[in-house]
Amino acid sequence: MSTFPQAVIFDLDGVLTDTAEFHYLAWKQLGAELGIEVDKALNEQLKGVSRLQSLERILAAAPVPPVLTAEEMEHLAAKKNAHYTALIASVTPNDILPGIAALLQELRAAGLKLAVGSASRNAPFVLERLGLDSAFDYVVDAGRIQRGKPDPETFTNAADHLKVPYESCIGVEDAAAGVEAIKRAGMFAVGIGSAQTLRQADYLVTATELLSAEHILAAYSRWIDKA
Structure with missing residues (x-):
C-alpha cells in the first residue's frame, strides 16, 4: 500500500x-x-x-x-x-484564509488531485469570488448529495469522481460533522480547530496558517503505515 x-x-x-x-x-x-x-x-x-x-x-x-x-x-x-x-457578493481573493493559497500550491506541486466537498450549494460562486475556481479538479455538487455530513457521501462522491481509493484521500475540515464524515469514508482527517471539538481528527492544527503540505503528508504516511 x-x-x-x-x-x-x-x-x-x-x-x-x-x-x-x-x-x-x-x-x-x-x-x-x-x-x-x-x-x-x-x-x-x-x-x-x-x-x-x-x-x-x-x-x-x-x-x-x-x-x-x-x-x-x-x-x-x-x-x-x-x-x-x-x-x-463582497468576497474577494483577500478573503482566502491565511496559508491556504500556499498549501494548495504545495499540494499541486506534489502531484495531488484537489477537490472541494462542501455542504454549500454556493461553493462554485464563492470559489469564483475567491479566484480559486481553477484551483480544483472537482467541486462536489451539494444539490446532488442525498445525505449531508456527518454521512460520508460528500467525500466519497469526490473520491469516486477523481477515481481515487478512499484510503488514498485526505479530507480537511473545521467542523465535527465534517471530520466524522471523513473518518466514516475511511480517509485521513485533517482538522482545523480545537482538540475537544475535533476529537476524531488524525492530524490537528488550531488555525489554517499552521497547515503545511510537508507535515500533512508525513502524518498521512504514519497513519497509512498503521492501517
Whole structure:
C-alpha cells in the first residue's frame, strides 16, 4: 500500500475562507422574521450541515416549533440563501484564509488531485469570488448529495469522481460533522480547530496558517503505515 496520498478534499467554510459570519447573519435575519432568536450557540449547531438541516434545527428551537410542508421549508431555505448570496457578493481573493493559497500550491506541486466537498450549494460562486475556481479538479455538487455530513457521501462522491481509493484521500475540515464524515469514508482527517471539538481528527492544527503540505503528508504516511 502506498504511503503517499493521491487526493485532498477540502471543506469550504472555515477552511478555504470564512463565510461563517455571513451564514450566521443570514440565518439570524430569517430567524427574526420567524420570531426565532438565532444566537451564537444555536449557530454552532448549524456548522457543517446542509441548508435544510440547519433550517430544521432553527425551527426546532422555536418556543412552539411550526409544522411546515416541504414546499414551505424550501421557500424559507431559498429566502435564507438570497440573504447569504447578497452578503457573499463582497468576497474577494483577500478573503482566502491565511496559508491556504500556499498549501494548495504545495499540494499541486506534489502531484495531488484537489477537490472541494462542501455542504454549500454556493461553493462554485464563492470559489469564483475567491479566484480559486481553477484551483480544483472537482467541486462536489451539494444539490446532488442525498445525505449531508456527518454521512460520508460528500467525500466519497469526490473520491469516486477523481477515481481515487478512499484510503488514498485526505479530507480537511473545521467542523465535527465534517471530520466524522471523513473518518466514516475511511480517509485521513485533517482538522482545523480545537482538540475537544475535533476529537476524531488524525492530524490537528488550531488555525489554517499552521497547515503545511510537508507535515500533512508525513502524518498521512504514519497513519497509512498503521492501517
